[in-house]
């Protein structure tokens with residue numbers, strides 16, 4: 001019988017156990033072992049049945065057991081200690097509070113993301129982007145950064161994956177009841193639930209409730225359109241993550257961006273939380289947040305252009321997508337239809353909005369509205385997520401800053417990190433604590449700092465090896481359980497499954513590969529030469545075993561075919577004890593899987609992996625990375641602690657040939673380098689060279705791959721300057737900047753470099769010489785206050801391109817001459833030997849610009865202006 005209505009009856013906790021409810025509602029339990037241990041001791045069996053979810057646990061414990069605990073003095077003492085610890089954590093000073101110049105730091109930062117992976121108990125993520133967002137919030141909490149997270153609450157989250165008998169991915173969308181999730185409704189002062197609403201075309205209204213998840217110190221606001229006041233269509237806006245067609249996606253993104261800002265305002269009004277000075281958008285999906293803030297300022301009387309400047313100053317945009325095809329784009333008409341007089345943001349002309357998303361560069365599509373392009377135009381500061389991805393992004397978006405070389409495009413990079421307390425196995429933390437003590441271990445994992453990690457160097461070989469063996473064995477047991485469940489689900493009977501007791505071996509070198517299954521990640525590269533893989537798996541002395549997991553996007557049949565190919569290979573009775581595919585990859589599985597793998601394999605098509613983070617989680621548990629030099633591995637790989645799979649990018653343009661070459665390189669590495677090192681024994685009887693690599697992984701990579709390091713970089717390099725810019729941008733300053741930009745753009749055609757001369761013969765240039773540069777320029781209607789005239793110098797390549805440029809501003813001498821020329825002068829010191837060159841250029845300059853490239857305007861010397869420029873010294 002199917003119920004016609006469903007609701008949740010909440011448990012009533014006896015008074016002495018009340019703190020349990022607070023502990024369950026603050027998601028800090030998800031990275032705090034003592035809190036989880038406490039919940040486990042409430043009822044170990046039900047804890048396991050609830051899959052480690054305190055809200056579900058408390059909903060299932062019988063009143064008799066609760067009564068018993070309410071009288072258990074030992075339990076109550078532990079409860080008090082854990083509750084006090086949370087209280088200290090939430091209220092005490094942390095890294096942020098002890099910064100010098102605390103007044104310079106933003107009073108609050110709003111962080112928007114379409115998905116958040118915080119714990120398996122709040123399944124609101126599909127993969128890396130969401131888990132990164134979750135790790136960002138948790139680290140911000142650990143560091144005391146006053147962040148407010150903003151996202152959507154999807155009633156079906158992302159799908160759950162099972163397999164059909166023949167290995168085809170099946171998708172399930174279990175409905176999530178917010179009353180059974182670790183969230184509470186945000187309430188108005190009168191106790192009614194807080195809402196936001198958006199006006200839709202045709203007089204429709206999209207309403208959403210605001211749920212609040214507490215992530216340590218950080219509130220996460222989640223908007224949920226499944227409310228009774230909405231019409232049927234609008235109720236479904238937040239039904240599932242990345243589902244539906246274009247209009248559905250647009251509505252989700254409008255709700256996230258515009259509704260998200262309204263939710264932040266509501267939250268601050270109701271709780272007294274400081275208003276954000278900085279808005280950070282994790283990928284382009286939340287980009288409409290900038291439009292809502294422009295509309296707010298226009299309502300206060302600012303012109304659009306001034307409001308745009310004010311909003312840009314306090315906005316940070318992070319791009320994650322190294323391929324143009326991966327960017328969200330909408331039909332212009334669809335966007336136009338949803339903004340304007342009878343829909344949202346009636347105060348902003350629709351033309352203004354459309355112009356922000358236009359692809360105004362060669363190859364751009366005039367009829368598409370590009371969310372990343374809008375993101376970049378609405379943010380004065382932008383970044384990619386690894387050094388390499390920063391380069392790729394600067395190339396990819398260079399068209400938005402015409403006249404500038406890609407390396408001057410104002411997109412920086414902050415390399416991603418992972419939240420160690422979430423991803424490091426408790427066994428590893430305990431080993432650290434024995435070495436360092438609890439406090440310093442916690443600091444090493446959250447704040448970072450190389451000094452704290454150096455102590456790992458003193459851990460003995462035997463201890464490291466025992467730890468790795470222990471983690472591997474736990475993995476093997478976990479895999480067998482999951483494998484059995486999957487086979488049952490695929491329709492196998494118990495009698496067929498005896499072999500599972502022998503699946504995997506706790507003493508065999510274990511390789512992990514788990515991630516989403518877009519084609520660029522090449523799930524099946526390892527199957528390229530099946531015989532060679534089989535030889536590796538079944539080697540008599542040096543076998544390997546492989547654990548694979550991953551979900552294909554529901555609309556991606558190509559990805560599902562890859563999953564099926566892998567499953568069919570792993571189903572083969574000859575190898576099924578050495579290679580397994582586990583369905584339904586998610587955070588809970590990742591937390592069990594990652595620590596037990598000796599090798600974490602990653603073989604994307606370079607450079608399509610913007611950063612990649614699972615290998616970082618592996619490294620923090622002493623797993624060694626075996627990866628293509630892409631994303632973070634390109635930046636931090638060293639032969640001391642891992643292996644780089646050589647790539648054929650550039651050499652092999654045919655994708656099939658490229659896969660062949662890279663797969664062969666992978667097999668070679670495994671046969672010749674990886675397996676011998678794992679199985680060879682040193683004098684001590686241990687694989688000491690392997691153990692040394694584990695140690696190097698921990699000491700050298702440990703402090704780098706932390707989300708704490710990442711969030712500190714965001715605070716120091718992006719949030720603080722953005723807060724500063726935001727504060728400088730009073731309405732008058734914003735109007736002044738906007739007017740100045742109009743003037744500079746209009747006058748720029750009158751700017752030229754007419755004459756350049758160097759006062760020393762360049763023929764005799766030698767190291768240490770200083771050239772006196774003299775430049776004559778025209779500034780048209782602008783003055784020296786509006787521009788910077790720069791000498792740019794450095795090493796030149798064979799085509800005379802300056803490769804590692806140094807820029808020096810030149811100074812005007814006196815006023816303009818009768819022909820309107822200004823003279824600029826400055827020294828140019830030849831501080832490098834070899835091929836060397838310089839040039840001169842003029843950029844617009846204003847104290848409120850974050851980068852000289854911001855306007856995309858630059859003027860180089862005109863033909864014939866140069867006397868002795870472009871010097872070459874050899």
Ligand SMILES: *Cc1c(COP(=O)(O)O)cnc(C)c1O
Pocket residue numbers: 126127128129131514515516585586587590611612613614615617
């Ligand atoms: C870390 C993680 C990811 C991201 O992994 P990548 O290596 O960046 O692809 C995806 N899913 C889960 C469950 C994770 O834990």
